[in-house]
Amino acid sequence: MNRKVYIDGNLLVKKGIFYAQNIVMGVDEMFKTNVDEIICPPNGLLEITEDYGSIFTVYYIKGGCTFYGGEDGFIYMFETKHEVTCDKYKQNIKLIEKLINEVEVPENLKNTYYQQQYVSVFGALEYFLFDTFMGQVCSNYDIYIKVLSNHVKYLEYSREIKKILRGKHNLEQEKMFIAQSKEVIYHNTKQVAALFSVAFDMSVNLEILNKQIEVRNDIVHRFGHTKKGDEIHMTKGNVVSLIVKTDILVNDISKRITEFIEGATE
Structure with a gap:
């Protein structure tokens, strides 16, 4: 059940933890044809304000990704190699x-x-x-x-x-x-x-x-x-x-x- 998700915009992790297997930024729309889900956030920005995602999902982001860090939002991924x-x-x-x-x-x-x-x-x-x-x-x-x-x-x-x-x-x-x-x-x-x-x-x-x-x-x-x-x-x-x-x-x-x-x- 390892999944691929395309985010048609940018990602901002304001609060909570964004769990992922991997994150690939700056991808073009050709990736849309080979994913399990496409997310089209309002105004092109997916804002995360609580724990979200899955450690078994690769997220392809059309734009960029930003997280606040510290006690606020950050990203959690595992080293698989x-x-x-x-x-x-x-x-x-x-x-x-x-x-x-x-x-x-x-x-x-x-x-x-x-x-x-x-x-x-x-x-x-x-x-x-x-x-x-x-x-x-x-x-x-x-x-x-x-x-x-x-x-x-x-x-x-x-x-x-x-x-x-x-x-x-x-x-x-x-x-x-x-x-x-x-x-x-x-x-x-x-x-x-x-x-x-x-x-x-x-x-x-x-x-x-x-x-x-x-x-x-x-x-x-x-x-x-x-x-x-x-x-x-x-x-x-x-x-x-x-x-x-x-x-x-x-x-x-x-x-x-x-x-x-x-x-x-x-």
């Missing part, structure tokens, strides 16, 4: 590597400093997993419906949420799905495994990082101490070792996601 998601991960890891290789840190602060970089590696991994899941599911209506129809418990935490996610497809449902997907814990092995299995028929085994995840939790929740109260001693080597493991995991997932995307478009 997986290679961009991969590049983000690599860039984030490079930043961490620069921090551990080029920054001079006093000896008495190194343990805390390396603990922070260790957690940041998990941040890069989790952002990659989040961006991969959201980018692909929120750009392909068939995958989106597939995920919803499987009633994944990690997305349905209340009766109200279930009612919306299992109901009629509309913008309210899309917004709820986005909100619930953002609440997923992307270092939780069971949650990630369930989402990727349902969406992409893919087995993602974060359990190979179980020991590292435990260390990550000790750093985040107990300022670098185990549940027994023992202090964690972190070194640069520990951070480098974790990067090697997450790189292997990310490269494997990227390869299989690319194959999945290519298969879905054939």
